[in-house]
Amino acid sequence: MNVEAIRAVLRRFKKDQIPVLLERWTFADAFRNIDISGSKQRAVQVLAAACLEHGMEEEDLSEADVIYRQLHVNSRRWTALRILKKHSSSCDEAQLSIPEVLEDKLSSCLVQFYNNSICAVRLRDSMWLRVAILEGVPSVYYLIYHPHSSLLLTSNIKRAHQKFIFHSFLQVVAGHKLKELSLKGKSAQSLADLVLRRRSQGNFSAFRFNQKDCNPLVRRKRRKQPVRVSHPHIVREDEEKAKRRSTYVKKTFGDNKQPILEKVEFQVEARFVSNKHTGYHGPFPCHVRFEGSSVLDGIRALVEDRAAEPPLPAHLAELHTSSRSYFLIEEKRQTQDEA
Amino acid sequence: MADTSTPRPSRKAKRLDMTPRTTPVWAKKPKILTPLSAGPTLRRLSATPRGFSLSRVYAESRTRPSASLAASEHETTVEKERERVPPSREQLRQCQVLTQGKWCLHSVSPLYNLQAMVDRVRSYSRSLTAHIKVGIERWNGVATAREAEETGAEDGGRQTVMRASISLLKELKSFVNDHPAISLAVYGRTSTGKEIVLCQCILCGCGATGEDEIGKFVMLPLLLCNGTSVATSHLVDWLQMTFDCRVSRLEIPSRHLFYLIANWTRYASDKGKGVDFCFSPSRHVVDKGLRQIVLSVRQDTAKALLASIHSNMRSELTDDEAERFRMAVSAHFYRVFRIRVEALNLTGVTSPIARVSSDGNLTILSGDHAVEILEFLTGIIWKLGDRR
Numbered sequence: 001m002n003v004e005a006i007r008a009v010l011r012r013f014k015k016d017q018i019p020v021l022l023e024r025w026t027f028a029d030a031f032r033n034i035d036i037s038g039s040k041q042r043a044v045q046v047l048a049a050a051c052l053e054h055g056m057e058e059e060d061l062s063e064a065d066v067i068y069r070q071l072h073v074n075s076r077r078w079t080a081l082r083i084l085k086k087h088s089s090s091c092d093e094a095q096l097s098i099p100e101v102l103e104d105k106l107s108s109c110l111v112q113f114y115n116n117s118i119c120a121v122r123l124r125d126s127m128w129l130r131v132a133i134l135e136g137v138p139s140v141y142y143l144i145y146h147p148h149s150s151l152l153l154t155s156n157i158k159r160a161h162q163k164f165i166f167h168s169f170l171q172v173v174a175g176h177k178l179k180e181l182s183l184k185g186k187s188a189q190s191l192a193d194l195v196l197r198r199r200s201q202g203n204f205s206a207f208r209f210n211q212k213d214c215n216p217l218v219r220r221k222r223r224k225q226p227v228r229v230s231h232p233h234i235v236r237e238d239e240e241k242a243k244r245r246s247t248y249v250k251k252t253f254g255d256n257k258q259p260i261l262e263k264v265e266f267q268v269e270a271r272f273v274s275n276k277h278t279g280y281h282g283p284f285p286c287h288v289r290f291e292g293s294s295v296l297d298g299i300r301a302l303v304e305d306r307a308a309e310p311p312l313p314a315h316l317a318e319l320h321t322s323s324r325s326y327f328l329i330e331e332k333r334q335t336q337d338e339a
Numbered sequence: 340m341a342d343t344s345t346p347r348p349s350r351k352a353k354r355l356d357m358t359p360r361t362t363p364v365w366a367k368k369p370k371i372l373t374p375l376s377a378g379p380t381l382r383r384l385s386a387t388p389r390g391f392s393l394s395r396v397y398a399e400s401r402t403r404p405s406a407s408l409a410a411s412e413h414e415t416t417v418e419k420e421r422e423r424v425p426p427s428r429e430q431l432r433q434c435q436v437l438t439q440g441k442w443c444l445h446s447v448s449p450l451y452n453l454q455a456m457v458d459r460v461r462s463y464s465r466s467l468t469a470h471i472k473v474g475i476e477r478w479n480g481v482a483t484a485r486e487a488e489e490t491g492a493e494d495g496g497r498q499t500v501m502r503a504s505i506s507l508l509k510e511l512k513s514f515v516n517d518h519p520a521i522s523l524a525v526y527g528r529t530s531t532g533k534e535i536v537l538c539q540c541i542l543c544g545c546g547a548t549g550e551d552e553i554g555k556f557v558m559l560p561l562l563l564c565n566g567t568s569v570a571t572s573h574l575v576d577w578l579q580m581t582f583d584c585r586v587s588r589l590e591i592p593s594r595h596l597f598y599l600i601a602n603w604t605r606y607a608s609d610k611g612k613g614v615d616f617c618f619s620p621s622r623h624v625v626d627k628g629l630r631q632i633v634l635s636v637r638q639d640t641a642k643a644l645l646a647s648i649h650s651n652m653r654s655e656l657t658d659d660e661a662e663r664f665r666m667a668v669s670a671h672f673y674r675v676f677r678i679r680v681e682a683l684n685l686t687g688v689t690s691p692i693a694r695v696s697s698d699g700n701l702t703i704l705s706g707d708h709a710v711e712i713l714e715f716l717t718g719i720i721w722k723l724g725d726r727r
Contacts, residue, residue: 298629
């Protein structure tokens, strides 16, 4: 193995991530207690020497690359896909949770089309797959598969390779078709939460995090004494309105952190209704994009900040249960009876 | 006997409205010192940050400077009297410079004693070259030491200035009586010896025709800057020092951004890119995770809405019509999302011909309409200046 290639992969890790790499890397079992104190450059040189000494191979370096991708998951944009299966098809999901089995199965299906190298690493309840196409222009793609579920997350895959990689994957999981959900983002964990835990978002997340049922044996905290206002004439004008607003926010969004979505887009096809400012009445197609580090938390803050007026429309209030980040808003079509 | 009680009328009193002198001819009128008539030592006081307002320059002027946003009859008459510069190939060629890159907008107070003759322009170039060379050498000394400390490289971020050149862009103006625009460029050399443009600035006054009684002030209220921040700051310092003016960054409020986008929408064709409004919520919401909300409307849709408010697409919108356009867009947004646009800050607008942000960054996308874009921005400067 080329020592420069090993150093190039190890150099990408930050200094405080190197102990995490040594903990998760199966190849590093032999030299887990190696001394990596000092500067990062020294730590990389020591590790590279240890890797060469223990006969490192390409598969081990691929595993280090997957661990790097797990620690920098926000560096890729992930697309969510649903695996559609026919009722008659079935596969041994338990076997697919073993990295070596999944690697062999996928590699044997994909080798019909391309020379490839597959590396699978398990992280909690998901399987991270590194698919390297060795023919033509060498390309590397990452797939995150959740066994016993119908969710697959992929990084950007070239069109030329996409068809064959998806076909091979469907053969492994005995699937019929891969349907693209209108859900994209950088946080893979948030995308998985939005799809797999749809019904426990918003206020219901309190049940998921065990915040509702408290232990009766735990001593109850003493009640807080009410704050006495020094001046009796200082009265908040809109106290009831503020209370209703905070109740609405708690009921709709809950108190916990929302799943992270960086971009939510709405294609609005609603008609423009004439008002006192203009007599225009007709189609007004427009596109609205909400952007930020966490759009769902931002929408909750908009209501708290009084920029948004409750009750919010369903496409904003139920955003966390929709499992999508791209919406089409149309006017409600009148049925014949209503017309 | 002659009557000596009434004074004898002067022989020179031929005009009917001339009243007999009550004070002797030899008595000098007391000189009232004002910043306008002050001598060289007091001239600098006129350029203090808050002490100088455009209205003071024109307090005694014969004609008020033209402004695109003027609504009074007198100003409309003045506008009609001014002759527009017809579009020409040379104007289009000079406007193509404006479509390269992003420009930072600054507002400039009237420049004192700026002369556009060839020999004076050459002396300004020499003075600017000397000033910038000294400034950048001083900065290089500090920057090189800092960069060397951080990266360990010997030559980090060093800029070498070759020369500065000043030229006139005679066709870059809206009306015949406008002062021609002035282009200032600073050229430098990279470490490999290649010549690069370190900084380019254009002083223009499209629609800023005006006269002052002294006749020594030149109206070029809009400054566009493009280049490295060090070279730009030294160039601005030289301008302020040489022409006793004040250069400040132009910040455009939301209301005026709506005015700009409503007017610029008229120029583009129906097909093509649409109109974008970029809203930013309050600091509290940005900290929570929502950075911006972008509303994109197709060009033909925006024009149809505009036509319902302002029927004649060839003429400019008034302030009221721009306000109605803003309220119409806000009402539709509230109907779909129940979010109040008034509670958000409009930080940038994009039209098919230009893109401008509230902190004064401009990108001109169409050279054909560059003069109209600059004219509207000059009008915004007049409006913001009148408020002070």
